[in-house]
Amino acid sequence: MINTNLKNIYEGILDGNAAQVASGVEQALADGIAAELILNEGMIAAMGEVGSLFEEGEYFVPEMLIAARAMQKGLEILKPRLAEADVKSSGKIAIGTVKGDLHDIGKNLVAMMLEGAAFEVIDLGTDVTPQRFIQVIEEEQVQIIAMSALLTTTMPNMKTTIDAIIEAGVRDQVKIMVGGAPVTQAYAEQIGADGYSEDANRAVAKARDLLAV
Numbered sequence: 001m002i003n004t005n006l007k008n009i010y011e012g013i014l015d016g017n018a019a020q021v022a023s024g025v026e027q028a029l030a031d032g033i034a035a036e037l038i039l040n041e042g043m044i045a046a047m048g049e050v051g052s053l054f055e056e057g058e059y060f061v062p063e064m065l066i067a068a069r070a071m072q073k074g075l076e077i078l079k080p081r082l083a084e085a086d087v088k089s090s091g092k093i094a095i096g097t098v099k100g101d102l103h104d105i106g107k108n109l110v111a112m113m114l115e116g117a118a119f120e121v122i123d124l125g126t127d128v129t130p131q132r133f134i135q136v137i138e139e140e141q142v143q144i145i146a147m148s149a150l151l152t153t154t155m156p157n158m159k160t161t162i163d164a165i166i167e168a169g170v171r172d173q174v175k176i177m178v179g180g181a182p183v184t185q186a187y188a189e190q191i192g193a194d195g196y197s198e199d200a201n202r203a204v205a206k207a208r209d210l211l212a213v
């Protein structure tokens, strides 16, 4: 840990202390630490540790939940710094966490970075049904459907959604991108997605790639 503020952010997330995370992020930005470093070294690293503590039986769902709230608080402050604000729209994307899955931090991060790269983003939230994805294709003429999943048990709902999109006859109207901790390039190919990315930055590059912008 290279800096006291990053340490405060990291520990604030582990303790679920949103106020400590907020002040840590503000102070780190004031000290000139790059937003991406704060995100990766302070916040994402801490959530990784929260996951490990959960696996080891040291943390339970309530601890994960308050850690997630503390991270969201920090992300709100970081958001304007992560967005590099282009003027021209790069394209229209609907993003959501698939049915049965309530994890939204990674999805929010991807949405934030896409907005920062001037994509118009429709955030469908969590636990998004295949029908909702189809509705947004039909009603909003989005160019990309972006799906996130954090659970091995909900990952198959990406395939269910793609199958439903094909069934609805709208598959050729959109590109489909997938991501989330258990998702891989091989899985994306297996279920017929057009693109996969392992993190939010690469999601922006992939979206640009898919729309050739």
Ligand code: B1M
Pocket: 044, 047, 048, 049, 050, 051, 052, 054, 055, 061, 062, 064, 065, 067, 068, 100, 101, 102, 103, 104, 105, 106, 107, 109, 110, 146, 147, 148, 149, 150, 151, 152, 153, 177, 178, 179, 180, 181, 182, 196, 197, 198, 199, 200, 201, 203
């Ligand atoms: Co849960 N959870 N959780 N959880 N949770 C995990 C995912 C888990 C790995 C923890 C563990 O065991 N180590 C485990 C899953 C195991 C598995 O499936 N193999 C797990 C479990 C088991 C559960 C429950 C089942 C626990 C229970 O109830 N017994 C339950 C399920 C609820 C449900 O969804 N139905 C549950 C609940 C929760 C909370 C609600 C308490 C909370 C979520 C709060 C919220 O999101 N608002 C929570 C949390 C916080 C976690 C961990 C600790 C952190 C997740 C996170 O936010 N990471 C997680 C452990 C871990 O990940 N180490 C865990 C930070 C975030 C920035 O990373 O989301 O991976 P991530 O996003 C990354 C990339 O994946 C990528 O970009 C982001 C970074 O740049 N990415 C995309 C994500 N989406 C993308 C989409 C793209 C491209 C890239 O294109 C479309």
